[in-house]
Amino acid sequence: xxxxxxxxxxxxxxxxxxxxxxxxxxxxxxxxxxxxxxxxxxxxxxxxxxxxxxxxxxxxxxxxxxxxxxxxxxxxxxxxxxxxxxxxxxxxxxxxxxxxxxxxxxxxxxxxxxxxxxxxxxxxxxxxxxxxxxxxxxxxxxxxxxxxxxxxxxxxxxxxxxxxxxxxxxxxxxxxxxxxxxxxxxxxxxxxxxxxxxxxxxxxxxxxxxxxxxxxxxxxxxxxxxxxxxxxxxxxxxxxxxxxxxxxxxxxxxxxxxxxxxxxxxxxxxxxxxxxxxxxxxxxxxxxxxxxxxxxxxxxxxxxxxxxxxxxxxxxxxxxxxxx
Amino acid sequence: xxxxxxxxxxxxxxxxxxxxxxxxxxxxxxxxxxxxxxxxxxxxxxxxxxxxxxxxxxxxxxxxxxxxxxxxxxxxxxxxxxxxxxxxxxxxxxxxxxxxxxxxxxxxxxxxxxxxxxxxxxxxxxxxxxxxxxxxxxxxxxxxxxxxxxxxxxxxxxxxxxxxxxxxxxxxxxxxxxxxxxxxxxxxxxxxxxxxxxxxxxxxxxxxxxxxxxxxxxxxxxxxxxxxxxxxxxxxxxxxxxxxxxxxxxxxxxxxxxxxxxxxxxxxxxxxxxxxxxxxxxxxxxxxxxxxxxxxxxxxxxxxxxxxxxxxxxxxxxxxxxxxxxxxxxxxxxxxxxxxxxxxxxxxxxxxxxxxxxxxxxxxxxxxxxxxxxx
Numbered sequence: 001x002x003x004x005x006x007x008x009x010x011x012x013x014x015x016x017x018x019x020x021x022x023x024x025x026x027x028x029x030x031x032x033x034x035x036x037x038x039x040x041x042x043x044x045x046x047x048x049x050x051x052x053x054x055x056x057x058x059x060x061x062x063x064x065x066x067x068x069x070x071x072x073x074x075x076x077x078x079x080x081x082x083x084x085x086x087x088x089x090x091x092x093x094x095x096x097x098x099x100x101x102x103x104x105x106x107x108x109x110x111x112x113x114x115x116x117x118x119x120x121x122x123x124x125x126x127x128x129x130x131x132x133x134x135x136x137x138x139x140x141x142x143x144x145x146x147x148x149x150x151x152x153x154x155x156x157x158x159x160x161x162x163x164x165x166x167x168x169x170x171x172x173x174x175x176x177x178x179x180x181x182x183x184x185x186x187x188x189x190x191x192x193x194x195x196x197x198x199x200x201x202x203x204x205x206x207x208x209x210x211x212x213x214x215x216x217x218x219x220x221x222x223x224x225x226x227x228x229x230x231x232x233x234x235x236x237x238x239x240x241x242x243x244x245x246x247x248x249x250x251x252x253x254x255x256x257x258x259x260x261x262x263x264x265x266x267x268x269x270x271x272x273x274x275x276x277x278x279x280x281x282x283x284x285x286x287x288x289x290x291x292x293x294x295x296x297x298x299x300x301x302x303x304x305x306x307x308x309x310x311x312x313x314x315x316x317x318x319x320x321x322x323x324x
Numbered sequence: 325x326x327x328x329x330x331x332x333x334x335x336x337x338x339x340x341x342x343x344x345x346x347x348x349x350x351x352x353x354x355x356x357x358x359x360x361x362x363x364x365x366x367x368x369x370x371x372x373x374x375x376x377x378x379x380x381x382x383x384x385x386x387x388x389x390x391x392x393x394x395x396x397x398x399x400x401x402x403x404x405x406x407x408x409x410x411x412x413x414x415x416x417x418x419x420x421x422x423x424x425x426x427x428x429x430x431x432x433x434x435x436x437x438x439x440x441x442x443x444x445x446x447x448x449x450x451x452x453x454x455x456x457x458x459x460x461x462x463x464x465x466x467x468x469x470x471x472x473x474x475x476x477x478x479x480x481x482x483x484x485x486x487x488x489x490x491x492x493x494x495x496x497x498x499x500x501x502x503x504x505x506x507x508x509x510x511x512x513x514x515x516x517x518x519x520x521x522x523x524x525x526x527x528x529x530x531x532x533x534x535x536x537x538x539x540x541x542x543x544x545x546x547x548x549x550x551x552x553x554x555x556x557x558x559x560x561x562x563x564x565x566x567x568x569x570x571x572x573x574x575x576x577x578x579x580x581x582x583x584x585x586x587x588x589x590x591x592x593x594x595x596x597x598x599x600x601x602x603x604x605x606x607x608x609x610x611x612x613x614x615x616x617x618x619x620x621x622x623x624x625x626x627x628x629x630x631x632x633x634x635x636x637x638x639x640x641x642x643x644x645x646x647x648x649x650x651x652x653x654x655x656x657x658x659x660x661x662x663x664x665x666x667x668x669x670x671x672x673x674x675x676x677x678x679x680x681x682x683x684x685x686x687x688x689x690x691x692x693x694x695x696x697x698x699x
Binding site: 254281282283284285286287321322324 | 435436437438439440455456457
């Protein structure tokens with residue numbers, strides 16, 4: 001076991017990826033000399049040199065397009081978009097090129113690209129820099145979308161994403177950078193297509209991803225003290241969604257509560273809820289419930305920001321209600 | 325040709341067992357004759373005919389359980405009987421279908437899983453109490469039901485208990501009761517009664533309870549609002565039929581009615597009580613003594629506690645409670661005395677009447693008890 005921060009886990013993942021092949025390189029704003037705006041790639045420039053750790057101009061559309069071009073040309077680029085908030089500027093490249101070229105080329109041109117972006121809420125970055133846009137990307141056929149809600153996934157998802165022949169969007173979480181956790185060493189590889197049961201239980205399924213995973217685990221721990229055995233299912237892959245794992249969990253617990261910080265309408269939670277209805281309606285012993293971020297532009301003050309996103313105490317209360 | 329159907333012997337009766345036919349086809353009957361015994365939750369009840377005529381074919385076999393409204397026989401006129409008219413026989417099934425109300429499509433809130441399990445195990449969700457959010461039936465509720473053993477056939481006294489339970493629960497659930505009480509000086513009544521009893525042979529002597537009953541029955545005339553039923557609104561009744569609560573030794577209650585109590589003399593009331601109380605205890609009451617009650621009286625009798633607050637028997641709108649007669653200090657005209665007193669309580673349906681009505685009613689009873697010679 002080693003204890004390390006989420007940031008360090010990400011860095012180790014990147015290092016492993018860079019070491020795995022000369023074709024792998026990182027490009028993004030301030031990833032080199034500055035060490036990454038969240039210090040994830042700090043020291044990698046010295047370790048791998050400027051050809052592998054590439055600072056780019058402030059043009060998300062430009063450098064994402066460059067990444068797509070490099071992937072088409074046989075390289076294995078990792079594009080870092082500083083935060084998800086700026087990904088909108090690269091949306092055309094992502095949706096109309098990365099996600100579509102395999103189809104447009106009749107299967108001749110695949111795009112083996114990994115796009116990392118830091119995501120989420122919780123550091124008082126206000127309405128323009130606190131987005132949870134996993135649902136936007138999970139909507140698009142041609143992309144794989146994964147979310148690193150634990151240290152384990154922060155460490156291992158980059159490598160797994162690189163091995164995929166098609167574009168993968170990898171969400172990392174700003175608010176978790178300094179969070180420490182124990183990790184097995186060495187870690188087994190992750191299977192990006194599968195959700196993972198983080199905690200087993202029989203009374204209710206908490207279905208979550210990303211920043212919701214640790215919140216749910218915390219809530220499940222509180223609930224265990226009251227004798228409620230709650231299961232925590234980390235979706236990990238938001239496109240495709242592992243319906244089988246969701247159904248298996250609901251078949252076991254007969255109650256489901258979705259938890260994530262994104263706005264509720266037309267969200268991952270909506271999608272999971274619909275899949276439960278479609279696939280295991282007759283297993284439900286209570287209506288499916290959702291806890292999401294409030295549908296407002298993110299407020300700046302700390303207390304209002306806290307009020308706008310899901311807190312573990314809310315999860316505990318909601319589960320108590322659902323279990324009567 | 326008049327059809328004779330299984331009567332409803334109470335608002336909560338759905339069906340009854342025919343235990344005995346007391347007539348055979350061709351017998352001549354007149355209004356009020358008892359033609360059969362029917363067992364309900366309230367025990368075995370003699371059922372009467374309401375028309376004169378000749379009994380037709382008996383359509384129900386002894387020990388058959390049939391829903392209220394099922395055709396049992398016909399009452400024929402002399403001419404019809406002479407002409408040998410045979411009523412067209414309806415099967416029990418048809419009759420039942422004809423009278424049973426259309427099934428109420430009530431949506432039962434149950435989880436999909438609870439529904440699935442209930443279906444697999446053949447459980448009627450209507451019989452399951454939900455404990456989930458908003459009272460929804462959950463898997464646990466259904467499973468709890470399946471664990472219960474099927475209740476054994478209940479004895480008559482258990483049936484009476486359940487009938488009382490159902491009626492009282494309904495009452496407390498639906499009726500907003502209000503309560504009034506007053507304490508009455510019984511000296512005049514008791515003195516008058518003692519004098520009257522001196523002139524009467526032992527078996528005809530009066531008990532205080534008949535004075536009370538008569539005083540209450542006459543008060544019903546003066547304040548008719550409480551001599552009523554609640555049937556989607558207050559409905560005053562023309563007759564004063566006082567239900568008298570009789571405790572059964574095996575537990576439970578029977579409330580036989582003394583019909584037209586306001587028209588009966590004290591002597592007649594005494595006879596009526598002596599007749600009906602033993603029959604109530606034996607559960608041998610007539611249908612007309614059970615279903616026409618307009619006001620119930622519960623009287624605890626001698627040596628009992630001082631007051632009793634009743635629970636209204638629906639669809640009635642009031643119940644009177646008479647506590648035990650006892651000696652108490654009594655202030656009157658600035659002087660203190662010891663008198664025989666009795667506390668009268670009234671529980672009444674606030675939907676039908678207000679406190680002022682109840683007040684007038686209790687004052688009327690008091691006034692009647694102070695003028696025993698007029699009773």
